[in-house]
Amino acid sequence: MNGNVIGISGVRVRFGELPALRDVSLTVAEGEIYAVLGRPGAGKTTLLEVAAGLRRPEAGTAGRRDGARWAAVWAEGGLFPGLTVAEVVDTWRHWTSDPLPRDEALGATGLTALLDTPFELLSRGQKRRLDLSLAMLGRPEVLFLDEPTAGFGATSTNWIWSALWSLAANGVTVMLATSDPRDACRANRHDLLAEGRLLPAGALNLDRFYAA
Numbered sequence: 001m002n003g004n005v006i007g008i009s010g011v012r013v014r015f016g017e018l019p020a021l022r023d024v025s026l027t028v029a030e031g032e033i034y035a036v037l038g039r040p041g042a043g044k045t046t047l048l049e050v051a052a053g054l055r056r057p058e059a060g061t062a063g064r065r066d067g068a069r070w071a072a073v074w075a076e077g078g079l080f081p082g083l084t085v086a087e088v089v090d091t092w093r094h095w096t097s098d099p100l101p102r103d104e105a106l107g108a109t110g111l112t113a114l115l116d117t118p119f120e121l122l123s124r125g126q127k128r129r130l131d132l133s134l135a136m137l138g139r140p141e142v143l144f145l146d147e148p149t150a151g152f153g154a155t156s157t158n159w160i161w162s163a164l165w166s167l168a169a170n171g172v173t174v175m176l177a178t179s180d181p182r183d184a185c186r187a188n189r190h191d192l193l194a195e196g197r198l199l200p201a202g203a204l205n206l207d208r209f210y211a212a
């Protein structure tokens, strides 16, 4: 993989007649935060699934560095009826080998003060921050995130980015998909995905991206 942690080459995915990914190639280096920016339906989730090894492409190759531990935060998070934040984390830690301490995982996303709060009472942004804390419990070397800040307020968005920057500073490789250009600009590098094709950033005028 030449120092890269994620490598995708010539990937094609089709749903029936619909080409969802058309000859997509990209690499992500260790400790890099790489964002794929695209409108709804552009193929972002499909690309993350291929990168994470959860979807086999009909052509091309996708891989992560051998043996790299990975975790994902998907757009639809988990549901934990009746559990408090602390109970959710403790349950997850029980299933994880050598888990991060609870306080460290919750501190990274600013949720320490909500330990005794029932999961149901969290805002959408707080739930996503909890998803990120859970993803961190297994000390992943690669992290995939789908729409990590979609529609959240500034507090949740800032906590999520603070956690991602701190993970990357510790060598974690992050690949995320977003329809928000502000997320793309906070990443170390981003490309545009339009109708299943990956275009280098700069190939599309962002004003037009917003206006359409």
Ligand SMILES: Nc1ncnc2c1ncn2[C@@H]1O[C@H](COP(=O)(O)OP(=O)(O)OP(=O)(O)O)[C@@H](O)[C@H]1O
Binding pocket: 015, 016, 018, 020, 038, 039, 040, 041, 042, 043, 044, 045, 046, 047, 179
């Ligand atoms: N399992 C499936 N079967 C058929 N079509 C699918 C399937 N999954 C996705 N698609 C279609 O493939 C295209 C790409 O979908 P994908 O979810 O990857 O896009 P996206 O950029 O993540 O969009 P969104 O932000 O709305 O989730 C869309 O047109 C979608 O309707």
